[in-house]
Amino acid sequence: MKKALTLTALVSTLLLGAAHAQKTFTVVRPTQWGAQNMNPFAPGDQRLGATASTIYESLFFVNLLDGKVTEVLGTKYAWSNNNRTLTITTRPGVKWTDGTPFTAKDAAFTFNYIKQYPALDTTALWKNGLASAKATNDTTLVLTFNKTNTPIFSDLANVLIVPEHIWSKITSPLTEPNAKPVGTGPFVFDQYSQQAVRVVKNPNYWMKDKPYIDAVVWVSTNSNDAAQLKLMKGEADFGYIGLSDPVGGFQKKGPNNAFYWPVDNGNYLYFNTAKAPFNDAAFRRGLSQAVNTSDVALKAYAGVAKGSHSSGIIPAQLKSWLPAGVSSMKFDPVAADKALTAAGYKKDGSGMRLGKDGKALPTFKILVGAGWTDFITMATTIGENLKKVGINTSVDQQQWSSYAGGLQSGTYDMGISWGWGNGPTPYQLYYKSFDPDFSAPVGKTAPSNLSRYTNPVITKALETYRSSSDMAVQKKAIADIAKVVMQDMPFLPLTDRSEFADFNTSKFTGFPSAENPYNYGNPDDSTGARLMYLNVKPK
The missing domain is CATH 3.10.105.10 (Dipeptide-binding Protein; Domain 3)
Incomplete structure (x- = not known):
């Protein structure tokens, strides 16, 4: 059996591979992981960082600051029938990382799978009006409702879509570790230990010009203070950490220390x-x-x-x-x-x-x-x-x-x-x-x-x-x-x-900010963090 790499060995592999040519973005996380779990339906504290932000994608991203909608696997949506029908056009030309084409049928399956296993319905979609989910063709998803509830859109938009050809065979979704995830996201799973996780660029990603980086690595620490120290030393580029004094104790301590804490x-x-x-x-x-x-x-x-x-x-x-x-x-x-x-x-x-x-x-x-x-x-x-x-x-x-x-x-x-x-x-x-x-x-x-x-x-x-x-x-x-x-x-x-997004900007540019609030300072494994991993560029 192949042993998990130690933190030192894994990080060395990540940073020294390809003769320093690789553009690796490092995320520090003040936590320890357990099992190799990349189940998109698992609670955020039980799955590995990277699951919701780099491997799986939602239909849309809704910015909680201003309600702005960013297209992801969905390209447009419209309410009709007195706001009891929501028609979503899904993105053509997308492939799952195993080469299978993504279609609206995968999206319909995902919503119906959540209905089949109610414990997955953490935002109560099916209790709050959703009555049916059907794909009328490969790029059209039709959601119907038994009562009007237009604000439900933000919850629908945020659901991580899974491939029907894989998850239709999984009958215990709550306990499924999903150790070899297949998604549509900008990165694919590469390596894991209990101290570090790495994903690498998806060569067939539907955005031809993105991501600008080759890999994202999550490195765990045992405390916020330890995570902050890694940021300040330039050993990490991003961390979601509630600093006690982000200005005096972080920003003013170095020219590359920055934070984005939108309300x-x-x-x-x-x-x-x-x-x-x-x-x-x-x-x-x-x-x-x-x-x-x-x-x-x-x-x-x-x-x-x-x-x-x-x-x-x-x-x-x-x-x-x-x-x-x-x-x-x-x-x-x-x-x-x-x-x-x-x-x-x-x-x-x-x-x-x-x-x-x-x-x-x-x-x-x-x-x-x-x-x-x-x-x-x-x-x-x-x-x-x-x-x-x-x-x-x-x-x-x-x-x-x-x-x-x-x-x-x-x-x-x-x-x-x-x-x-x-x-x-x-x-x-x-x-x-x-x-x-x-x-x-x-x-x-x-x-x-x-x-x-x-x-x-x-x-x-x-x-x-x-x-x-x-x-x-x-x-x-x-x-x-x-x-x-x-x-x-x-x-x-x-x-x-x-929110508590903290950065070291010595190696990368393109972070979200008050001037460019493309996300809302999201935690490292979230649909909003995906936008950051797509937008940061090496200096």
Whole structure:
């Protein structure tokens, strides 16, 4: 049996092969791999880097920053039949890496395979309206729906397409290691060890002029610090690492150190609207106005992240989706103090806030993940702000299971977390955060409506949005939702939340950036990272 190469031997083989002529792009990953798994249906933390980014391809790539659609195996799409039919034209002339032609039948098979094995349907395509998937010829895929749900496009677009002639013979897709993957992507699998993985250029790739590089190598490390050091030494070209100080601790440490951390989500202070006094919108508004989100962001992220807009909409989408003149809630502790009193929450002689029943309010807990320094800092800062308006808080650190469990079961007071739903438009955030389908009674698990807040105006606007493919109709729906959210404040948007793409630019150019945001700083094994591996060029 052939032994797996050691890290040193493998890297030497990769970098010294072909007398240095090979243009190898190195990715550092702070993780260790187990089995040689390149199953495109496996969760990202169980499969090898390269699976979703270089070997398999999706129909389209949808940029979560601005909704821009990039053609991949699909070349165009159109809704019809009152938005219950989606017709996709697939790319001709594409071949699987074993030489078999790719057709729309492979795409139809993939969607039906996901239906056949529901555990693969991680975005609930078949539960959220998809009724059938058929190829009417070699370049036409027709998806029909039993209810209108146009936002589902981004989930459909992101599905990795597999070859029917191979996967039709696989009856245990969850456990299939797929050690010799056959894809349509720009690279093919070459070598693997538990410390390194290499793919090499697909000589028959359908983009004749790309990729510009010969190989991509993933090298594992045991920590973020070790990965960062490899980048700073020029031993790696890219890493997806949440650096503690990307400016002072990385960018300014060398002329080739760069990072691209675009905002595609936010961190929120969730209010549990299923319990008093958080069931009172006036109370939530008063608390929200008393929190200095700019200061929260500064202390938690050293100025890299900014305070969020109170609509929850990320910066890249604000201009497109909010009407002009809609401003964010302003930090104003004096106004907050008066508003809380006017709402019936008076102060006692010592300046502490009372409930509407005249009894002292308890010390409210702010739930965070144990050891999560950014969230702990946020909670501490929020507590300092709220104390100035007579409200006491404490930081409640919990391990992941009880942290997530508390948020989802509705047993918390306030809690800090990211948006449990983000996408190319604000719809995904509002849908996952406030649709009744994602809520549940206290004690039961709410999939993503952590505040347990619903509102008939929002529910109707969400339905209007997904029933239409007209941008004007969708924009009005989002504006209607944002107005209610900013009035009722079921959560307080705290800070922007970013992706973590870090680069060493000494050997390559063409990285994504704020000036050229062709992806959104995606992790190394994702459909967005594929675009980076296609666009980087040796200097």
